[in-house]
Amino acid sequence: MSFPDIRSSILLTDLYQLTMLQGYMEQGMEETAVFEFFSRKMPPQRGFYMAAGLEQLVEFLEQARFTPEELEWVEKSGYFSKSFVKYLERWRFTGDLHAMPEGTIFFANEPIARITAPLPEAQLVETRLINLLQYQTLAASKAARCVLAASGKPLIDFGLRRAHGAEAGLLAARASYLAGFAGSATVLAELLFGVPVFGTMAHSFIQAHTVESEAFEHFAEAQPENVILLIDTYDTEEGAKKIVALAPRLKDKGIAIKGVRLDSGDLVDHAFKVRKILDEGGLSDVQITASGNLDEYAIQAMVADQAPIDFLAVGTKMTASADVPYLDCAYKLQEYAGRACRKKSEGKATWPGRKQVYRHYDSQGHIDHDVLTTADDSQDGELIIEKILECGKRISSPIPLPQSREHAAAQLQRLPEKLRLLREGTTVDVQVSQALRDLAQAVDAQR
Amino acid sequence: MSFPDIRSSILLTDLYQLTMLQGYMEQGMEETAVFEFFSRKMPPQRGFYMAAGLEQLVEFLEQARFTPEELEWVEKSGYFSKSFVKYLERWRFTGDLHAMPEGTIFFANEPIARITAPLPEAQLVETRLINLLQYQTLAASKAARCVLAASGKPLIDFGLRRAHGAEAGLLAARASYLAGFAGSATVLAELLFGVPVFGTMAHSFIQAHTVESEAFEHFAEAQPENVILLIDTYDTEEGAKKIVALAPRLKDKGIAIKGVRLDSGDLVDHAFKVRKILDEGGLSDVQITASGNLDEYAIQAMVADQAPIDFLAVGTKMTASADVPYLDCAYKLQEYAGRACRKKSEGKATWPGRKQVYRHYDSQGHIDHDVLTTADDSQDGELIIEKILECGKRISSPIPLPQSREHAAAQLQRLPEKLRLLREGTTVDVQVSQALRDLAQAVDAQR
Incomplete structure (x- = not known):
């Protein structure tokens, strides 16, 4: 059958x-x-x-x-x-x-x-x-709360992996886009619903290389139009300094770094430190994406602290509507x-x-x-x-x-x-x- | 495409x-x-x-x-x-x-x-x-907790409607059966996974009739092998008395009432009262199913109170793993x-x-x-x-x-x-x- x-x-x-x-x-x-x-x-x-x-x-x-x-x-x-x-x-x-x-x-x-x-x-x-x-x-209701909290900062859905099954992941991508998210990491949500799709890189990409900045460089060469580098695998601020050191070499190859992503620790504190390192390194146009356990309350706090974060990636807590499941x-x-x-x-x-x-x-x-x-x-x-x-x-x-x-x-x-x-x-x-x-x-x- | x-x-x-x-x-x-x-x-x-x-x-x-x-x-x-x-x-x-x-x-x-x-x-x-x-x-983990709490009473999954999408409902039916539930109300879970399927009736069936006991009788005639009647639509104990009154008439038609279901109010209290009404009405073999907002904690309390409940139907809180989603x-x-x-x-x-x-x-x-x-x-x-x-x-x-x-x-x-x-x-x-x-x-x- x-x-x-x-x-x-x-x-x-x-x-x-x-x-x-x-x-x-x-x-x-x-x-x-x-x-x-x-x-x-x-x-x-x-x-x-x-x-x-x-x-x-x-x-x-x-x-x-x-x-x-x-x-x-x-x-x-x-x-x-x-x-x-x-x-x-x-x-x-x-x-x-x-x-x-x-x-x-x-x-x-x-x-x-x-x-x-x-x-x-x-x-x-x-x-x-x-x-x-x-x-x-x-x-959609949980996502709308995140949108209100974000006060205009763009949000991206990262929740598929911890959604309750395949359909939940897809419908959360759709519902969060409806509620005002900029898009989703879920590829199939673009095919099914036309939700714009976004992506960065995972820790495994860094770890598979022996040298962190080599991983950054390889990723940039593979995705020259969309270079967003994850810098918290070992030490966030050290990661930011490696970005500053790498930028001129990439520039010579015609590649611009678009952004960095922070995924652990005190995101507000790291964002301020990383922003300073990037600015002092002449990378004031490199944007900061923050992810990791975000919900409307964490976002409200970030906005209140005026954290220099440009993009917010929200996963599990939106997809699972964790406080009201x-x-x-x-x-x-x-x-x-x-x-x-x-x-x-x-x-x-x-x-x-x-x-x-x-x-x-x-x-x-x-x-x-x-x-x-x-x-x-x-x-x-x-x-x-x-x-x-x-x-x-x-x-x-x-x-x-x-x-x-x-x-x-x-x-x-x-x-x-x-x-x-x-x-x-x-x-x-x-x-x-x-x-x-x-x-x-x-x-x-x-x- | x-x-x-x-x-x-x-x-x-x-x-x-x-x-x-x-x-x-x-x-x-x-x-x-x-x-x-x-x-x-x-x-x-x-x-x-x-x-x-x-x-x-x-x-x-x-x-x-x-x-x-x-x-x-x-x-x-x-x-x-x-x-x-x-x-x-x-x-x-x-x-x-x-x-x-x-x-x-x-x-x-x-x-x-x-x-x-x-x-x-x-x-x-x-x-x-x-x-x-x-x-x-x-x-499965949430369901296993319900199984432990139930101390041998059979459990049935009623959670599809409030699952996070289609796949979650089906996988919850499978996972809860794996963890020891007797089965699920979800029909497709039997086709896909061989999970035994169970069912009773909804309030709408009662409401669509003008007279509650007529609804009971019509349902019994349509499902003579599986007569489980929902008695809380208007007044639980009154519902139980109507069951007692109806039983002889159904018996004449060769139909035995298998059980009743309680779905609202203080389930333990209702169970004791309904059990007494049924027993005094000569229906000591009619079993009681309880449903409505159940989880392992509610089940533990029911078991501690020695509530005369024979079957437990667990829905939303298991499917959504509500306390740990x-x-x-x-x-x-x-x-x-x-x-x-x-x-x-x-x-x-x-x-x-x-x-x-x-x-x-x-x-x-x-x-x-x-x-x-x-x-x-x-x-x-x-x-x-x-x-x-x-x-x-x-x-x-x-x-x-x-x-x-x-x-x-x-x-x-x-x-x-x-x-x-x-x-x-x-x-x-x-x-x-x-x-x-x-x-x-x-x-x-x-x-």
Whole structure:
């Protein structure tokens, strides 16, 4: 049996989706269901989230179907009836998708995606929908914090190696670029998503040579257009002095050193010392890249110290969203067959029905507050949730990633000062409209 | 252009691997390099790690090569010479791999994989090697802690939706099964890895019905062999009473209720109350599954309270390894062209040369201490690192996952009591042999 592409396989799902589907089929429960995806709570370390992953979700919904191999598995598993397998053969996603465009800032309880489809379609897409939206949103949100902290210094994603698998590395490269990173070290992210790709050198290149400055020279000759040399393998400042000594020899060969990279120790302290050595050696145009355990807090400190660092490479802590490695999120049934509903499990109660978010700005153009209301309750303010798919088809062409990136940058400009400064425990007020409160009361009264 | 499979693409790598390779090619640096993958430090929340991911690494090494599309990208990128593209066309992994078998327990500074290959081969595989080993090891280690905490209660992986992408979800299903979980909810993990698959039902199934007990009945009829009903959508104990009321009617149809699931609130408290309701209703053979925010600490508390819970479903916190979402790990050049070497960057110094680990047990058969030494320093104790690939080929057939799972279970039995109890800040002593200390001194003296 040939293995399906893990990214598009409809069996990248929980078994219970299939068992529930068989139940729906047998009961003829195929009326319209409305599910919404949202984050229940913001942890204190996140005052805002940035929506991401919509493009991958749309591709998934458009292509989702059972291949003959996958149907064979369903049949052979012994859990399901023959008629159910026949039914799955015809299964397609024919519903609507409403969503916040990628790069949009959002807060607790605001749906970033809404599926409106016959129940068995809306149900089956749950697992992958959450999987795609939660991770890219997580990575984009962490990356956006780094972008805010960096105050204009360019950032590069170095996180693939410590990402949770192949797809996480690729999606983090995409999400961080969306959030404002300059690019990524991950080559495949350029092929798949057009993310600009950057690279320097590793310690092993230095170590494989017996003499450090020989390693520098060999690397420069091999990559004359992109000479960024890693100088901390043995002693950072000694490394910088070797750069100064090497520069004239390279210049004679027509090669200019573009930059050096620091990857260990007190990066701020080393940056000041290395900058001085380079400047005194006549290399004031050689730029300094810093890497190693960086996150928004380390970057804030570097910027506050005015460290002479030109590029920041952020890896593990962004890719793994290390301080908040998962989103407290859910995809919940909000309406079925025209009847609004909600889950009331302890600590997990949700607002019922189809919802819309209206955003209000203060006089400086910063977000003041949001209003969460029912989709049919027209309000003042900026409407945030748009229709993306109708009857399973896009209603307009996909938004190119650079355009979503511009939207994300504009959204970050709209954050109130306290959120731009990443102050812990602050967020934006999401007001629940009277219309939505009334609906919740009506739903509870019905039961 | 057709997109490569993200899991096997050789371009799932950092750009600098390719730029360094061009440097190696131009300098004719193709002598044998030895790299080792290890974790530098154990955080206080991890007294041990469990090695995992070797099987996926072997598949990657065996199949790694540049496809015509990938070569086209390299050529078009503008970073590389024509002769380099020609060179890449012939690139294959022809080296040796030594590793700890999957499921083996290890500690700080102990290599779990060693690559011995011409430098450009050993270099290029770095990024994906780290990516594969770090994540599965992370997930297996977290899962192993849950297994220890559960004291024999079966565990099921529910984590796909909040995993970091598709591959993370699948590899977590595999790694947790390796570590001793009974199986996973992820369907595709059965197809890909033969992990047993389990499922119950979601709140949406309940909500889509107007009457909760009707939902229970419909689900039972659709899945008569696997009736596990989720009873917390509105009120857990009321849900349990509806189960008691429903059971006789289902029995008449020849359907037995296998279990109920609790997913919110104080799970221990609900479990006691639900158990009592079920027992008094004559349903003492109906089992209780608990899910919702579980990790090893919550499980320890449940077991300490003797909560009447039969199955534990663990999701997000295992899949994301939430308290330790990345491994402090590295893949470092330890020898080149017969010359041992080491990196000395501040706080990141490593032990040089090819290494072996010898394990020593106490009189009860528990791990007492390990000795880290040079690969040619034969010692007493159990030798942990084995040869897996020679000249790019497996020297014996792949170990089936169930067999690795047995090895993992035996390894957990070998942990000293303090580690089995998950006591924070405790680990096993890794002694550095005199031979390795001498080598490090000799390497430092050379520079």
